[in-house]
Amino acid sequence: MSTPQGTAADRARWRRYLADERAEAAVYRELAARREGEEREILLALAAAEGRHEAHWLGLLGGDERGVPRADIRTRLLGGLARRFGSIFVLALAQRAEARSPYASDPDATAAMAADERIHGEVVRGLAARGRRRLAGTFRAAVFGANDGLVSNLALVLGIGATGVPAPVVLFTGIAGLLAGALSMGAGEYVSVRSQRELLEASAPDPTAREALPDLDIDANELALVYRARGMDPAEAAEHAALVVARVHAVEQQPTPTDALGVAEHDDEAVGTGLAAALSSFCFFASGALIPVLPYLFGMTGLPAVLLATVLVGIALLATGATVGLLSGASPLKRALRQLAIGLGAAAVTYVLGLAFGTTIG
Incomplete structure (x- = not known):
């Protein structure tokens, strides 16, 4: 164990940071345990980053872990919620916790640590946004x-x-x-959501239209008009349309995905269903x-x-x-x-x- 650095006040602050970093890493591990695939990997990576920050404060303390306090009440609350629920509420709270990081103004925190905390907030915001879309x-x-x-x-x-x-x-x-x-609320919500879905469906491409792609005249290429109607400039539309038609001919008229017509499918999770919205309302x-x-x-x-x-x-x-x-x-x-x-x-x-x-x- 090396000789501890800093004043007594400095060491007290470092111990507090050390406790918070450990607790935050535990929160991300608890959340990861309730998820699979990419979200699990992201949360474990966040926990590993908090571990690097923990090592920084432990190094300043010379490896002396005596007197490390409990994490602050917010972080302990997050940990308890993560163990029991692992829900969107925990991610929303974690997003706010990352935004309150004091590292940007602390002389003993590195610029990389301060940058990490800011980026962590955006990562958690992105994860929380997925849950918000499902709830929307x-x-x-x-x-x-x-x-x-x-x-x-x-x-x-x-x-x-x-x-x-x-x-x-x-x-x-x-x-x-x-x-x-x-x-009144139930009926209004049903009509609102159904109308929104119908408007989105009206903007989606006709699934039978792609059957015409193999027979398009490459020189005239009417498909370019589709892309122009959907916002591309003429040169970009012509180039993209030629590429799509050439690809269709190259694969001998194999089925072409719907996005060949320049439309992404609408997000059903974000819109919801009319009946579910009406019953909830x-x-x-x-x-x-x-x-x-x-x-x-x-x-x-x-x-x-x-x-x-x-x-x-x-x-x-x-x-x-x-x-x-x-x-x-x-x-x-x-x-x-x-x-x-x-x-x-x-x-x-x-x-x-x-x-x-x-x-x-x-």
């Missing part, structure tokens, strides 16, 4: 459905309740709002819209019911906002507070209007 269709419907249910039915219940009508009227109004909103709107009604279902009335409904919806808004923040790689706290402010702001407006109408009617 149904998750979007779920989040927006839940939030719409929370905000719209809270506003409806508070607005009607503020007029002074009996509690059973408020309850049945909330239930009617739940059913009407959930059905219906269920999550209904679950969100049920929360403001709960106090009235259990027999509460008046101001206590209003306050409890508002608190319950506020908690749910914070949760959905934080979830969106995590998945988008943004600050969960900021997204949660934004969601809370928008939702309760809308409910407050209808409550004030209900009070005004109640006073006028009375």
